[in-house]
Amino acid sequence: xxxxxxxxxxxxxxxxxxxxxxxxxxxxxxxxxxxxxxxxxxxxxxxxxxxxxxxxxxxxxxxxxxxxxxxxxxxxxxxxxxxxxxxxxxxxxxxxxxxxxxxxxxxxxxxxxxxxxxxxxxxxxxxxxxxxxxxxxxxxxxxxxxxxxxxxxxxxxxxxxxxxxxxxxxxxxxxxxxxxxxxxxxxxxxxxxxxxxxxxxxxxxxxxxxxxxxxxxxxxxxxxxxxxxxxxxxxxxxxxxxxxxxxxxxxxxxxxxxxxxxxxxxxxxxxxxxxxxxxxxxxxxxxxxxxxxxxxxxxxxxxx
Ligand SMILES: [Zn+2]
Numbered sequence: 347x348x349x350x351x352x353x354x355x356x357x358x359x360x361x362x363x364x365x366x367x368x369x370x371x372x373x374x375x376x377x378x379x380x381x382x383x384x385x386x387x388x389x390x391x392x393x394x395x396x397x398x399x400x401x402x403x404x405x406x407x408x409x410x411x412x413x414x415x416x417x418x419x420x421x422x423x424x425x426x427x428x429x430x431x432x433x434x435x436x437x438x439x440x441x442x443x444x445x446x447x448x449x450x451x452x453x454x455x456x457x458x459x460x461x462x463x464x465x466x467x468x469x470x471x472x473x474x475x476x477x478x479x480x481x482x483x484x485x486x487x488x489x490x491x492x493x494x495x496x497x498x499x500x501x502x503x504x505x506x507x508x509x510x511x512x513x514x515x516x517x518x519x520x521x522x523x524x525x526x527x528x529x530x531x532x533x534x535x536x537x538x539x540x541x542x543x544x545x546x547x548x549x550x551x552x553x554x555x556x557x558x559x560x561x562x563x564x565x566x567x568x569x570x571x572x573x574x575x576x577x578x579x580x581x582x583x584x585x586x587x588x589x590x591x592x593x594x595x596x597x598x599x600x601x602x603x604x605x606x607x608x609x610x611x612x613x614x615x616x617x618x619x620x621x622x623x624x625x626x627x628x629x630x631x632x633x634x635x636x637x638x639x640x641x642x643x644x645x646x647x648x649x650x
Contacts, residue, residue, distance in 0.1 A: 353572035353631070355634065356634055357452045357460060358464045358574045358576065359573065360460045360461055361457065361460065361462070361464060363421060363423060363465075365421070365422040366420075366422055367493075369420065370491040370492075370493055371489070371491075379423075380429075385409070386428065387407055387409070387418065387430075388405060388421070388430065388431070388433075389432070389433055389438060390432060390467055391434065391436055393447040393467055394437070395437065395445070395447075396437055396438070396445060397443065397446045397451060398442070399444045403455055403459075405463060407430070415435065416434055416435045418433055419432045419469050419492025421466065430462060432470070448463055448578065448629070449578070452629040467577050467578075468506070469492055469506065471577055471578075471579040471580055475580075476495060477495075479499065479502060479504070481497065481502055482497065482499050484497050484500075485498075486504060489503070493506065507580060508582045509580050511543065511576070512541060512552045512586060513540035513631055513635065514557065514588050514635075515635045515636065515639055516557055516565055516590060518590040518608055520608075521611075522608040523608070523609050523614065524538065524561065524590075524596075525614075526539055526561065526607075527603065527605040528602065528603065528604065529601070529604040535623070536623045537630075538636065539557055539603075540556070541560070542581075550568045553565065560598070560602050561597065562597030563591075563596060565590060565591050566588070566589050566591035567587075568586055569586060569587045570584065573631070574631050576630075583631045587639070611641070614644070615644070618644055625644060
């Protein structure tokens, strides 16, 4: 990994299906794929699905005939032509199956399974929160194999919504990293700063504003490194590095940040090893940004 490479691995940005968006309105092809004996269905309920725990966690999919009733959402097809769908509904009883969601499983699953679960949970969250037309309040109906909702009253088509959020690793001139704690977090938890992009704002402006609001310092050299979906419930995380611009003295916004400080690499390693602080788990883009700065995996015994 060279010093200026992008993030090499992101837990929830690994999906490998061809989404075949052109098939989403082709009812004949969709029906054919649903009848394909190879077709697999991922069932999701409240952000969780069925998982086999050994040896490595792997999603348990079912045949279409065994899926609960509900609109099938077409997620895409694999290189070998196997079509994958998701359905929201009660998780079927499968002997020995465990249940889990993205936070726990996202970094442990295969590329295929991580992509399936991320896509399915994102759609499930969007459908659950957007049943009614935002223009007239009529209940909308699912179209385009789960990727559109249509209002039967005014014909309006509604697409999945995403909330862009910036997350930024701020470094000072001594190459120390800024880590902070939100007021609701346990006392030992630390991460980098993050916040939602506001209407009428660029990503770079959002990075500068959030850093200023939360810890009272300026930044320059805002550099984009990578992104990953975070459908909890509907974010897209956009990861940046930024340099401190001006004085390093932190003025904390107590509502969003209750502790913050600058850590050199040795200092961070010592704080993590001693258990004084806990850093984000591998499923988050925060962990990948911190390790990109650190130069390798942190000696992590715990994570959140
Ligand atoms: Zn309407």
